[in-house]
Amino acid sequence: MPNLCSIDQTPIKIIAMSWKDETNQIHERRRLAKLQGGADAIKAQHRKGRLTIRERVDALLDDGSFDEIGMGAGDAELDENGNLIEFSPANYVLGFGKVDGRRCIVGGEDFTLKGGSPSAAGQRKSVYTEELAVKMRMPLIRLHEGAGGSVGGAKKQSLSAPVFEPHRFKSVVQAMASVPVATAALGAVAGMPAGRLVAAHFSVMSRSTAQVLIAGPAVVQRAMGEKKTKEELGGADVHTRNGTVDNASEDETEALAQIRRFLGYMPANVWELAPVSACDDPVDRQEEALLEIVPRERRRAFDMRRALAMILDRDTFFEMGKGHGRSQITGLARMHGQPVGVWANDGRHLAGAMTANGAHKVRRFIEMCDTFHLPILSFVDEPGFMIGSQSEREATIRHGANAVLTAAMSRVPWATVMVRRSFGVAQAAHYGPDGYVLAWPSAETGPLPVEGGVAVAFHREIAQAEDPDAKRRELEEMLAAKQSPFPRAESFSVHELIDPRETRPMLCRWIERIQPLLPSLLGPTGFSVRP
Amino acid sequence: MATQIKLETGGSMWKMLVRQGDDVTAGQELFIMEVMKMEVPYEAPADGKIVAVHIAEGDVVEEGQLALEID
Numbered sequence: 001m002p003n004l005c006s007i008d009q010t011p012i013k014i015i016a017m018s019w020k021d022e023t024n025q026i027h028e029r030r031r032l033a034k035l036q037g038g039a040d041a042i043k044a045q046h047r048k049g050r051l052t053i054r055e056r057v058d059a060l061l062d063d064g065s066f067d068e069i070g071m072g073a074g075d076a077e078l079d080e081n082g083n084l085i086e087f088s089p090a091n092y093v094l095g096f097g098k099v100d101g102r103r104c105i106v107g108g109e110d111f112t113l114k115g116g117s118p119s120a121a122g123q124r125k126s127v128y129t130e131e132l133a134v135k136m137r138m139p140l141i142r143l144h145e146g147a148g149g150s151v152g153g154a155k156k157q158s159l160s161a162p163v164f165e166p167h168r169f170k171s172v173v174q175a176m177a178s179v180p181v182a183t184a185a186l187g188a189v190a191g192m193p194a195g196r197l198v199a200a201h202f203s204v205m206s207r208s209t210a211q212v213l214i215a216g217p218a219v220v221q222r223a224m225g226e227k228k229t230k231e232e233l234g235g236a237d238v239h240t241r242n243g244t245v246d247n248a249s250e251d252e253t254e255a256l257a258q259i260r261r262f263l264g265y266m267p268a269n270v271w272e273l274a275p276v277s278a279c280d281d282p283v284d285r286q287e288e289a290l291l292e293i294v295p296r297e298r299r300r301a302f303d304m305r306r307a308l309a310m311i312l313d314r315d316t317f318f319e320m321g322k323g324h325g326r327s328q329i330t331g332l333a334r335m336h337g338q339p340v341g342v343w344a345n346d347g348r349h350l351a352g353a354m355t356a357n358g359a360h361k362v363r364r365f366i367e368m369c370d371t372f373h374l375p376i377l378s379f380v381d382e383p384g385f386m387i388g389s390q391s392e393r394e395a396t397i398r399h400g401a402n403a404v405l406t407a408a409m410s411r412v413p414w415a416t417v418m419v420r421r422s423f424g425v426a427q428a429a430h431y432g433p434d435g436y437v438l439a440w441p442s443a444e445t446g447p448l449p450v451e452g453g454v455a456v457a458f459h460r461e462i463a464q465a466e467d468p469d470a471k472r473r474e475l476e477e478m479l480a481a482k483q484s485p486f487p488r489a490e491s492f493s494v495h496e497l498i499d500p501r502e503t504r505p506m507l508c509r510w511i512e513r514i515q516p517l518l519p520s521l522l523g524p525t526g527f528s529v530r531p
Numbered sequence: 532m533a534t535q536i537k538l539e540t541g542g543s544m545w546k547m548l549v550r551q552g553d554d555v556t557a558g559q560e561l562f563i564m565e566v567m568k569m570e571v572p573y574e575a576p577a578d579g580k581i582v583a584v585h586i587a588e589g590d591v592v593e594e595g596q597l598a599l600e601i602d
Contacts, residue, residue: 348571349540
């Protein structure tokens, strides 16, 4: 209440001696802001198995490290005496925090208010998220649940944005070009939040609570007559397969854990190097099983992830994009404590052949490593681009050539281990400029695998033979037997031909040797970002 | 609770190496698929007994299909 008193029957407003009233209201507004959309809205959120944005931020960050920005942003309703009747906070929560002791910026829509559809101040805070990350040079984490604009619009009529307003996505791009950006879809994410979800170096969606949609079921049915649930349109099964998001998690907690893990390999920004940690895994560890992991039988696939686990620092491999372009394996790991990008083929999927999706995944991956100056370890078992009519329809050569050219432009140090096959144009993507190349005795190279090559190069002989199938097999066996690893070492076309068990020690020594190169790479890349 | 072995890719079932009732040890090959002319072996994730076999040699199979159950 304002201070009113009466002297000589004349009401006079006494000027308050302190700022207590306003201060009280500041605290009251902050208290109301923490109530978010109210007890019922929070209960509804929990009933759906979802956390509120404030609970998410707390679960993500180190205990007590959240330092909020814009606590007073929102819509206030006052009575005629200027007393606060109602305060509806901006539906975007933003602030600084720490993940494993390292500073970052975190923001996310508040679904309990307007279903996360931006309020005026909420919109401003969300736009500011990237601006802040760019300015402060800190990793950015966005926790998304919300839709884009609504045709109902805001309650209050306001001026539209001026023509000279900066492009809405400019700061989104600047953030991606300068700091690690990790995002999570934790509930339904549509429109603008969906656009920002994928503008990230790493994105994860919670299988149990999240969908990602350009437009939801009602809009889709109205426009196209297609009747689909949110899950059918944009559930984790759809989006981990098509590469929209990198990873799925069982629930929200695991999604946040994945983000923490991702950030552990990342530098704070492009002007700093990724944090090298002490490595308690012996650098000279040599696993016997590596000697036999590649079967001599050429048609027999093997488990590349098992090989990676034996070579990389123990338990450090964090795979990204496992469901998408599955013939290629990409992820982050540590080698001798140094964060590295790891790329390998998975011969269990389409024989490891590079598909359009696989090439897209790999191109993004190489660019991320270049942006954050992470050395790349490449383990090759590449039979070449995927062939066949479906592959041609998917423009595999265009996407594949993009991957090859991206590798050719890469500036970070590469070490490539020729594990088995390295064929065709596609294999060129697996080697960086001036890369360090090691070959296992099982390495095979050439323009195309023996099986395909024989059918083309010897088609006359095969056709004219009494038993064409037998002739083809005979030629294949003869040529396969000629594949020897030694000429590659003799002609110095690889740095070393190695015993597979030596892979870890050799790569650890390489990591030591490249340390002096890394600082000279710091700064933004020439290509900015191509998400 | 039985462990379900599901197929990571489509392809054809080439060789079944175990039968219902067999005891298997972790890492033992259970069956071999043929995918893009490559033989893709599947191994037992842990020790156990094969309690159900859902695919047979020659089957054309799809990704995600349930192949075996181990208890």
